[in-house]
Amino acid sequence: MTTTSTSPGRSFADAPGSGKTVALFAACANDVMFPQAPIATTRLLERLGCRVVFPKKQTCCGQPLVNTGYYDETVPIVRNFAKAFEGYDYVVAPSGSCVGAVRHQHQMLADHAKDPGLRRDVDAVVAATFDISEFLVDVLGVTDVGAYFPHVVTYHPTCHSLRVAHVGDKPMRLLQAVRGITIKDLPDADRCCGFGGTFALKNPDVSVAMAADKARNVASTGAEYLVAGDNLCLLNISGVLGRQQSGIRPIHLVEVLASTEEES
Amino acid sequence: MSKKLPVVTSRGGTVEPPRLTPAPPPGRLIDSPRFPAQAKVELGNPVQRKNLHHAMTTIRDKRARVAGELDNWEDLRLAGEAIKNRTLRHLDTYLVQLEENLTAAGTEVHWARDAEEANRIIVGLVEASLGETREVVKIKSMATQEIDMNEALEEAGIAAWETDLAELIVQLGHDRPSHILVPAIHRNRSEVREIFNAEMGTYGRPAPEGLDTEPKNLAGAARLHLREKFLRSKVAISGANFMVADTGTLVIVESEGNGRMCLTLADTLISVVGIEKIVPSVEDLEVFLQLLPRSSTGERMNPYTSMWTGPASGDGPQTMHVVLIDNGRTQVLSDPKGREALRCIRCSACINVCPVYEKVGGHAYGSVYPGPIGAVLTPQLRGVTSAVDASLPYASTLCGACFDVCPVRIPLPDLLVHMRHKVVEGKKAKGGVHTESAIMKATGRMFSHPRLWAAAVNAGALGGKALTGRVKHFGPLPWPLSKWTNARDVPIPPTESFRAWYARTHHEDGSLK
Numbered sequence: 001m002t003t004t005s006t007s008p009g010r011s012f013a014d015a016p017g018s019g020k021t022v023a024l025f026a027a028c029a030n031d032v033m034f035p036q037a038p039i040a041t042t043r044l045l046e047r048l049g050c051r052v053v054f055p056k057k058q059t060c061c062g063q064p065l066v067n068t069g070y071y072d073e074t075v076p077i078v079r080n081f082a083k084a085f086e087g088y089d090y091v092v093a094p095s096g097s098c099v100g101a102v103r104h105q106h107q108m109l110a111d112h113a114k115d116p117g118l119r120r121d122v123d124a125v126v127a128a129t130f131d132i133s134e135f136l137v138d139v140l141g142v143t144d145v146g147a148y149f150p151h152v153v154t155y156h157p158t159c160h161s162l163r164v165a166h167v168g169d170k171p172m173r174l175l176q177a178v179r180g181i182t183i184k185d186l187p188d189a190d191r192c193c194g195f196g197g198t199f200a201l202k203n204p205d206v207s208v209a210m211a212a213d214k215a216r217n218v219a220s221t222g223a224e225y226l227v228a229g230d231n232l233c234l235l236n237i238s239g240v241l242g243r244q245q246s247g248i249r250p251i252h253l254v255e256v257l258a259s260t261e262e263e264s
Numbered sequence: 265m266s267k268k269l270p271v272v273t274s275r276g277g278t279v280e281p282p283r284l285t286p287a288p289p290p291g292r293l294i295d296s297p298r299f300p301a302q303a304k305v306e307l308g309n310p311v312q313r314k315n316l317h318h319a320m321t322t323i324r325d326k327r328a329r330v331a332g333e334l335d336n337w338e339d340l341r342l343a344g345e346a347i348k349n350r351t352l353r354h355l356d357t358y359l360v361q362l363e364e365n366l367t368a369a370g371t372e373v374h375w376a377r378d379a380e381e382a383n384r385i386i387v388g389l390v391e392a393s394l395g396e397t398r399e400v401v402k403i404k405s406m407a408t409q410e411i412d413m414n415e416a417l418e419e420a421g422i423a424a425w426e427t428d429l430a431e432l433i434v435q436l437g438h439d440r441p442s443h444i445l446v447p448a449i450h451r452n453r454s455e456v457r458e459i460f461n462a463e464m465g466t467y468g469r470p471a472p473e474g475l476d477t478e479p480k481n482l483a484g485a486a487r488l489h490l491r492e493k494f495l496r497s498k499v500a501i502s503g504a505n506f507m508v509a510d511t512g513t514l515v516i517v518e519s520e521g522n523g524r525m526c527l528t529l530a531d532t533l534i535s536v537v538g539i540e541k542i543v544p545s546v547e548d549l550e551v552f553l554q555l556l557p558r559s560s561t562g563e564r565m566n567p568y569t570s571m572w573t574g575p576a577s578g579d580g581p582q583t584m585h586v587v588l589i590d591n592g593r594t595q596v597l598s599d600p601k602g603r604e605a606l607r608c609i610r611c612s613a614c615i616n617v618c619p620v621y622e623k624v625g626g627h628a629y630g631s632v633y634p635g636p637i638g639a640v641l642t643p644q645l646r647g648v649t650s651a652v653d654a655s656l657p658y659a660s661t662l663c664g665a666c667f668d669v670c671p672v673r674i675p676l677p678d679l680l681v682h683m684r685h686k687v688v689e690g691k692k693a694k695g696g697v698h699t700e701s702a703i704m705k706a707t708g709r710m711f712s713h714p715r716l717w718a719a720a721v722n723a724g725a726l727g728g729k730a731l732t733g734r735v736k737h738f739g740p741l742p743w744p745l746s747k748w749t750n751a752r753d754v755p756i757p758p759t760e761s762f763r764a765w766y767a768r769t770h771h772e773d774g775s776l777k
Contacts, residue, residue, distance in 0.1 A: 021774065032757060033755070054766045077708060199660070203300045210619055212751075236752065239754065243752060
């Protein structure tokens with residue numbers, strides 16, 4: 001299916017985010033390697049009327065360590081996360097994978113530490129943590145965020161956004177409401193790209209074989225941009241696409257959503 | 265008992281006696297190379313990759329279609345999970361009840377702690393029941409694969425013949441199964457024809473002249489080859505998909521009818537079953553006989569379902585034995601998290617959706633159980649001390665596709681992480697210095713001290729500034745990053761981190777500067 005959106009842009013006089021303060025969880029890799037995604041998250045949420053704060057104590061969700069089996073080393077990271085985001089109504093991140101890790105693993109780690117106090121703090125933070133696509137659709141109640149992106153794209157639903165954070169079809173609904181966009185279906189979209197965190201280093205050959213499949217499917221769509229909600233999956237796929245000089249550019253979902261006609 | 269002994273030659277040396285059945289590849293599975301090493305070998309087999317991709321895509325689509333057509337599929341999964349949880353929680357009670365009811369129905373029950381004890385019992389039972397020929401026919405069974413029973417029988421001078429078509433292909437091919445449901449999934453039709461032509465004649469009726477690669481004709485050749493073995497063998501060996509505690513009934517689901525032949529033609533039937541295969545009552549089969557075929561072969565119902573409760577006078581095997589094997593299962597049961605893997609009904613849905621399995625096939629896992637379930641079950645049954653077992657929990661990207669299809673809702677990604685934790689704990693207990701542990705410890709420290717992390721972020725931006733204008737992206741980087749850059753570009757860090765951008769454009773309260 002190819003969909004070309006023609007819905008008119010909307011103004012945000014009604015500002016769905018007005019009165020809401022969002023604590024932005026940038027995610028560690030974004031902070032240092034891909035600042036465009038948290039910058040786009042900030043601009044988009046501000047355009048929708050939110051106040052966006054950046055709690056400076058934030059570091060990482062701990063996923064790289066816990067998923068390699070290092071529980072004891074992750075517990076202080078969980079503690080830091082709970083402290084950094086304590087008391088906020090909304091903690092929003094441009095990463096389904098990091099949100100999935102917070103939601104699915106922080107409570108287990110608090111229990112592993114046998115620390116009921118930490119468990120209570122974690123419960124509160126987990127309940128307030130959202131992927132940007134969930135926050136837009138579920139909390140702000142918008143799918144048309146007034147974006148304009150006159151390009152051909154294909155969307156890769158990342159495994160953790162889909163099967164851990166359970167964002168469902170929200171990213172696609174948001175994309176479909178972008179003006180000027182053309183969305184090409186990605187064959188075998190829900191198959192893993194082979195990144196898997198330390199998997200890519202521990203099993204480099206299998207990882208690359210999987211990434212090559214994903215890159216081939218992406219190239220087959222004829223898209224200019226590969227869109228996803230997690231920059232490290234994009235790094236993996238576009239790393240292969242780049243080596244092939246495919247000319248297909250990776251872009252985070254929220255960067256598409258933050259794009260406007262004025263900027264383009 | 266006529267054990268096969270080495271033959272002394274005229275020159276005083278010894279030679280191995282001729283084998284009765286095709287020799288599998290040498291060596292023990294537990295001594296297999298680490299997963300990444302064997303995976304690399306398997307990736308280099310383009311025919312296998314094509315075969316796997318084709319077969320996995322087909323079977324995945326079939327499963328999704330038939331699971332999707334039931335409105336209550338999620339309810340069935342929840343019921344399957346609940347029944348198995350209850351069974352495992354009270355396994356001691358159900359096992360005793362099962363033994364009582366099996367015995368009452370005329371089936372003799374034997375208990376085996378491990379593979380060696382199980383094989384000793386089985387060889388003894390077979391010896392006592394053999395007819396004119398020293399051979400048995402087998403129904404496809406994971407339990408007998410797990411204990412390497414065929415080789416124990418071969419040692420004792422007894423030929424064990426696989427009668428499942430795919431198992432026969434594997435056996436005649438001097439091969440090992442690569443999948444728990446379709447063990448010859450790594451083979452295509454042309455390869456099957458070659459194996460049949462080359463090997464059938466050595467072990468019985470040869471393949472027909474001019475055999476082509478039509479599936480129907482290949483199955484026909486196997487049927488003729490097996491028929492004489494079915495008719496000759498006095499002993500059949502099976503596993504069981506389910507054992508019903510309150511009736512002493514065993515259940516086998518199958519597709520080919522070879523199982524039904526074994527279950528009806530032999531005089532003696534020996535069933536080798538893991539102790540976790542119990543369901544409390546016959547009513548529970550309502551759930552599992554829906555979950556299993558839809559999850560495994562992608563069929564609404566499997567062609568043959570055989571249920572038997574002890575011998576029936578004058579009909580079928582008159583002597584029945586059940587050998588209940590532990591072989592590490594009580595060890596798994598002692599871990600409240602890890603025991604969730606014991607719910608497994610061996611459907612293979614997790615294997616069929618696993619993108620890692622699809623790339624490398626089952627031989628990379630060094631276990632009769634490959635894929636996600638193998639990666640969590642094998643290291644629990646065998647421990648994490650061997651090189652391959654310690655590498656198995658890492659043989660997954662944690663993409664989560666396996667949990668979504670598991671009919672008994674085994675949280676496979678969580679269990680993979682749980683087993684990784686056990687591997688790490690094992691490493692720590694052994695002591696010494698490990699590069700990975702040192703890196704993880706330092707990373708943990710950095711991520712739990714915001715100032716250290718902020719400094720690292722700044723350093724990244726400084727690196728970006730130093731590189732800007734010189735390179736667009738990194739080419740080859742030194743080990744271990746070479747594992748990434750050997751096949752992928754890496755962008756250089758940007759000159760301004762997000763936190764620096766935010767501080768430049770925003771006040772701390774979120775208002776714009």
